[in-house]
Amino acid sequence: MKNFKDSFADVLFEALDGHLDKQKISLMIEKPKFEHMGDLAFPCFELAKILRKSPQGIAADLAGKNGSPFFEKIEAAGGYVNAFLEKGIVTASVIRQVLTEKEAYGDANLGNGQAITIDLSSPNIAKPFSMGHLRSTVIGNALALISEKCGYRAIRINHLGDWGTQFGKLIVAYKLWGNEEKVKQQPIKELLKLYVQFHEEAEANPELEDMGRQWFKKLEDEDGGALSLWKWFREESLKEFSKIYDLLGIRFDSTNGEAFYNDKMDRVVELLKEKKLLIESDGAQVVQLEDLPPCLIKKKDGTTLYATRDLAAAIYRHETYGSVQSLYVVGNEQSLHFKQLFSVLEKMGFTCAGGLVHIPFGMMLKDGKKMSTRKGKVVLLEEVLHEAISLALEDILKKNPDLPAKEKVARQVGTGAVIFHDLKNFRMNDIEFSLEDMLRFEGETGPYVQYTHARAASLLRKGKFAGSSGDIQLEDPEAWPVVTALMAFPEAVKRAFAEYDPSQIAKYVIELSRAFNKYYASVRFLEESSQKQARLSLAYSVTIVLKEGLRLLGIEAPKEM
Ligand code: ARG
Secondary structure, eight states: OOOHHHHHHHHHHHHHTTSSOHHHHHHHOBOOSSGGGOSEEEEOHHHHHHHTSOHHHHHHHHHTOOOOTTEEEEEEETTEEEEEEOHHHHHHHHHHHHHHHGGGTTOOOSSTTOEEEEEOOOOBTTSOOOHHHHHHHHHHHHHHHHHHHTTOEEEEEOOOBOOSHHHHHHHHHHHHHOOHHHHHHSHHHHHHHHHHHHHHHHHHOTHHHHHHHHHHHHHHTTOTTHHHHHHHHHHHHHHHHHHHHHHHTOOOSBOOOGGGGGGGHHHHHHHHHHTTOEEEETTEEEEOOSSSOOEEEEOTTSOBOHHHHHHHHHHHHHHHHOOSEEEEEOOGGGHHHHHHHHHHHHHTTOGGGGGEEEEOOOOEEETTEEOOOGGGOOOOHHHHHHHHHHHHHHHHHHHOTTOTTHHHHHHHHHHHHHHHHHHSSOTTSOEEOOHHHHTOSSSSOHHHHHHHHHHHHHHHHHTTOOOOOSOOOOOOGGGHHHHHHHHTHHHHHHHHHHTTOTHHHHHHHHHHHHHHHHHHHHSOTTSOSTTHHHHHHHHHHHHHHHHHHHHHHTOOOOSOO
16 A cells, blocks of 8 residues: 555655654654645654754755655755655556555555444334434444444444333233234334324323233243234334335344343343342342443343343343444434443443444434424335435436436435435534435535546546556646545545544545546546546546445445436
8 A cells, every 4th residue: 555654754764864763753744734835744843852953954954855756855844844746656656556456445454354343223113213213324334334444344233122111012002902904014103103002091091001011021021922922013113124224225244132132131130240230229220330320220120121231232242243342323312321331331340341332423303303203203214215216216317318227326326315415424413304405416415426426437438448557647737636535545444434434434535526527627538649548547546436435335336327
């Protein structure tokens, strides 16, 4: 991997005669604020203290010593050494590297194949798939792809909300008012209706609550036919969720939900007892925490809780996958839960505790208000995705009616638009939901990036580009911003991973698209000239990196659209 920062560090290291080590130098190198200050800058202020010389003097000394072919000149300016890349050589070297490495360009081997578990999506069965779950799905999947790019083995876990007192209530409601046919036809809608009815009737008839608790107890004891009803609810719900996952092209390594841990919680309780962490409070079992409210482990009636299942799950994941990091992509409103969870695990002496990370995100808003799934007022996500897809199809029919595989491309563009809209901002920001904004072809949208990719791909077809061999000599000055953008990809990948922030990649592909479109407007790619092959080589590099960048976000890049 050619990294020009390293080349500059090499030059400086030689010139500094061992006064600073190479890694330290590399960390100090910055990007200058203005273009006329070159491509890389090294500040000499710290060195001035060590050498007891003026920063200006040191910079002037260092500037004279350029032994690298990659730098056109190295200059002193103020207390800085500014390096200017030799554009011709660098351009050729970057394009050659992308063309050779193809989609492996930007791979970083940080992980050495170690496992990272990623808890993502995790909707609750018998309830609609919410916008929050979509955010978790999309962010989690991107983080999985980015960590794979960084050399980790990502394990995607869909921790379904399929256990808890609410299923006791649902069983009661179904037994009292349910209808098998109706549930089969529209499982989620019908089950949600029953659940809502339960709460309405329970206000007048508190006995229902008791029945609900009893049925959950039966469920936990695997008794009285409760389990087979529950299994059915779960299967029907999963069928519905799969439609969304299929549209988005998302697969999981495990769909072990909360129920999976039912027989693994006794051990957790035993461990907590052994470590003398469990105390009784009002008949319930809790773990006391220093700066947080106590974590409830078992209720009075002996049933377990969300937190108990998460404790069992964390231990199970660590033991099963040997994961070095365990990420939980879950809305911000569950921050306290995860703080308590991690803190209990730490008290238990759980060694992976340092690798446990809650990855919160903001809300999806509609007209500035939270999109709600309660009280039957549901935004059906599947419908949202289908609408995006049909809008994309409409657009294709208008602009490119002869396009082959229109339906497929419409799906790629429609879902790509929804995903990109989610990932383009830092995840903690709230997002205003707007199909119109998502599907625009200009500005910071998925379709804009996909369109840029398709445009470059079409140049390659029309120009009958058959790969490039030999020297690449690209002389267009307008190509330089494209080259520097290509160069920045590996850093963007690493940053996105280090900060668990897919928006770094989204912003990156926007920048590369902008640079390329500007260049596209300034030259005639298809004109026969000595530059044609070199120009097309650059266009090809752009298609490779845009496609790979989109892939890391979970978005496909059609060749034509
Ligand atoms: N099912 C939960 C919800 O919808 C999210 C589960 C998140 N993952 C976890 N391990 N707690 O709120």
